[in-house]
Amino acid sequence: MSDSAIRLSGVTFRWRPDAPLVLDIPEFAVRPGERVFVTGPSGSGKSTLLNLLAGIVLPQAGAVEIGGSDMTRLPGARRDALRADRVGYIFQMFNLLPFLSLTENVLLPCRFSAARRARAAAASGGIEGEARRLLAHMGLAGAAAEGRAVAELSTGQQQRVAVARALIGAPPVIIADEPTSALDADAQAAFLGLLFDEAARSGAAVLFVSHDRRLESGFDRIVPLADLNRAADGGARAA
Numbered sequence: 001m002s003d004s005a006i007r008l009s010g011v012t013f014r015w016r017p018d019a020p021l022v023l024d025i026p027e028f029a030v031r032p033g034e035r036v037f038v039t040g041p042s043g044s045g046k047s048t049l050l051n052l053l054a055g056i057v058l059p060q061a062g063a064v065e066i067g068g069s070d071m072t073r074l075p076g077a078r079r080d081a082l083r084a085d086r087v088g089y090i091f092q093m094f095n096l097l098p099f100l101s102l103t104e105n106v107l108l109p110c111r112f113s114a115a116r117r118a119r120a121a122a123a124s125g126g127i128e129g130e131a132r133r134l135l136a137h138m139g140l141a142g143a144a145a146e147g148r149a150v151a152e153l154s155t156g157q158q159q160r161v162a163v164a165r166a167l168i169g170a171p172p173v174i175i176a177d178e179p180t181s182a183l184d185a186d187a188q189a190a191f192l193g194l195l196f197d198e199a200a201r202s203g204a205a206v207l208f209v210s211h212d213r214r215l216e217s218g219f220d221r222i223v224p225l226a227d228l229n230r231a232a233d234g235g236a237r238a239a
Helices: 046-053 076-086 100-111 115-123 124-135 141-145 157-165 185-202
Strands: 005-015 022-032 034-037 063-067 085-088 173-177 205-210 221-224
Touching: 005 046, 005 085, 005 141, 022 046, 022 141, 022 185, 034 046, 046 173, 046 205, 063 076, 076 085, 076 115, 085 157, 100 124, 100 157, 115 124, 124 157, 124 185, 157 173, 157 185, 185 205
Parallel strands: 034 205, 034 221, 085 173, 173 205
Antiparallel strands: 005 022, 005 063
């Protein structure tokens, strides 16, 4: 078993063979249960880093490990399966499905991962009970019970559904991509408190990526991407 939830070693990435390097990261690791805030301005390569960690793109060199499994050595289908099993992803725009109920949105990862479905089913309330528990902890018990549509929720409520979806089935890694950009300061603080509580409950590592350094409080480690990345600039397509 790896002692790192996430590890990058000797990673280089560019979009085309003749393009400048976007990322050149000699070493970066996140321990199980650690909460790490990665910061950098637009164009610094944050989204590219997350795409590498999710196995959506592959580096030209180096290893990208999630729980000791190197994404770069796996074919596409196995990368997808590894991501579904081990990574809970909170998207900037939430990516909720409007034709599903709140509970169905939360349970969606369990359709793609037998491991997460089994872990959720092993909870005291079973799989649907675990989804309802997460929604209740996010302050959405009433909305879920009423069967409200996702489109009827406020931005902050939709974000909390997205967090519950990322957490279902206790994935060991939670990745958050600028998820608080549409929220005011009080809502941001409440969101981080809920995220940290649930991550601590399951022992998940949290990698939170944002340009907003006002959110740093409460993280175990603050990592400017520029300190990791030896590339001279973010490259024309970094984000």
